[in-house]
Amino acid sequence: MRHFILAALVLIASTSAAGCGGTFLSRYGIRIQDDHIVFDDTIKFATGSDEILEESHDLLAGLAEILAEHPEIHTVSVEGHTDTTGDAAANLALSNRRSASVVNYLRAAGVAQTLQPRGFGETQPLCQEETDECNARNRRVELVIVN
DSSP states (O other), X not given: OOOOSXXXXXXXXXXXXXXXXXXXXXXXXXXXXXXXXXXXXXXXXXXXXXXXXXXXXXXXXXXXXXXXXXXXXXXXXXXXXXXXXXOHHXXXXXXXXXHHHHHHHHHHTTOOSEEEEEEOTTSSOSXXXXXXXXXHHHSEEEEEEOO
16 A cells, blocks of 8 residues: 655565565664555655755665665666646656656665656546645655566
């Protein structure tokens, strides 16, 4: 089940492919739960922008540490999603830019894995309601292990 508010960061992983089962807790609130790396916080961007807010830097640093500790993870798809507010084409472009920003941040932090940015815009919503809460859940970045 995928759920998180704002631009949540979830790493969806195949436990057998990634070789990381069990639960790992870090000081960044990141844990491996079943086949997911789950974050207690969210990646926050400036409104309508791909600029990662400073308050999310520790979270991304924690992800970089986790990936450094798991060299068996080879390729990760970084997938951006938006809500349905605004133009669909603009949302697709924004989701592509946000996923690329996360990739660039992780590469600058020394992540050795292959990172593939992908944007889905508003095409894969977590909920369909026209509410602020639902829109916040749909705005997210997910990381999927490709291996």
